[in-house]
Amino acid sequence: xxxxxxxxxxxxxxxxxxxxxxxxxxxxxxxxxxxxxxxxxxxxxxxxxxxxxxxxxxxxxxxxxxxxxxxxxxxxxxxxxxxxxxxxxxxxxxxxxxxxxxxxxxxxxxxxxxxxxxxxxxxxxxxxxxxxxxxxxxxxxxxxxxxxxxxxxxxxxxxxxxxxxxxxxxxxxxxxxxxxxxxxxxxxxxxxxxxxxxxxxxxxxxxxxxxxxxxxxxxxxxxxxx
Numbered sequence: 001x002x003x004x005x006x007x008x009x010x011x012x013x014x015x016x017x018x019x020x021x022x023x024x025x026x027x028x029x030x031x032x033x034x035x036x037x038x039x040x041x042x043x044x045x046x047x048x049x050x051x052x053x054x055x056x057x058x059x060x061x062x063x064x065x066x067x068x069x070x071x072x073x074x075x076x077x078x079x080x081x082x083x084x085x086x087x088x089x090x091x092x093x094x095x096x097x098x099x100x101x102x103x104x105x106x107x108x109x110x111x112x113x114x115x116x117x118x119x120x121x122x123x124x125x126x127x128x129x130x131x132x133x134x135x136x137x138x139x140x141x142x143x144x145x146x147x148x149x150x151x152x153x154x155x156x157x158x159x160x161x162x163x164x165x166x167x168x169x170x171x172x173x174x175x176x177x178x179x180x181x182x183x184x185x186x187x188x189x190x191x192x193x194x195x196x197x198x199x200x201x202x203x204x205x206x207x208x209x210x211x212x213x214x215x216x217x218x219x220x221x222x223x224x225x226x
Contacts, residue, residue, distance in 0.1 A: 048098065
């Protein structure tokens with residue numbers, strides 16, 4: 001799921017210099033003072049490259065709360081959900097854009113999981129299901145639900161699944177060769193089908209043997225991953 005922090009924690013240099021997930025998050029708001037604070041806290045915990053809130057002219061404390069979180073704020077020139085979305089998309093710097101509602105409360109590692117599933121299965125886009133906490137309307141009651149954490153059975157399967165690991169020391173800037181990586185268990189690294197995509201690319205950090213491969217460790221333009 002996302003990054004294997006238990007392994008990265010053993011390599012302090014990688015862990016401390018790990019860059020943000022290459023995703024721009026867009027959140028449209030209008031009088032969302034009750035939810036926007038928690039929404040932003042949860043998105044910030046997912047460590048995206050940038051968060052852009054596009055406000056439609058809130059008259060409550062929404063803008064004040066957004067400014068207090070240190071994220072980007074755009075006050076839409078034209079009111080309306082569609083116009084706000086367009087302004088956010090134009091302002092986004094990353095090729096991958098996550099559109100999140102101001103009353104969404106995403107789980108830990110939510111963006112990492114979706115990001116890796118896009119690459120693993122070759123999706124151009126991906127959509128999460130929604131869990132409604134207070135189902136008031138008919139549509140809300142009809143929605144499915146999901147929690148983006150691994151279930152015990154899935155975690156057990158990971159232990160027996162092969163993935164790509166670094167098996168030799170490599171310095172930041174060095175080109176990764178087939179001698180540097182190997183398909184081994186458990187399955188916390190990138191799927192074996194990405195081994196050839198890794199070979200020939202540069203390492204972004206000094207990497208020790210036993211570290212699971214992730215896109216964050218490889219100097220590769222995110223737009224070329226899919």
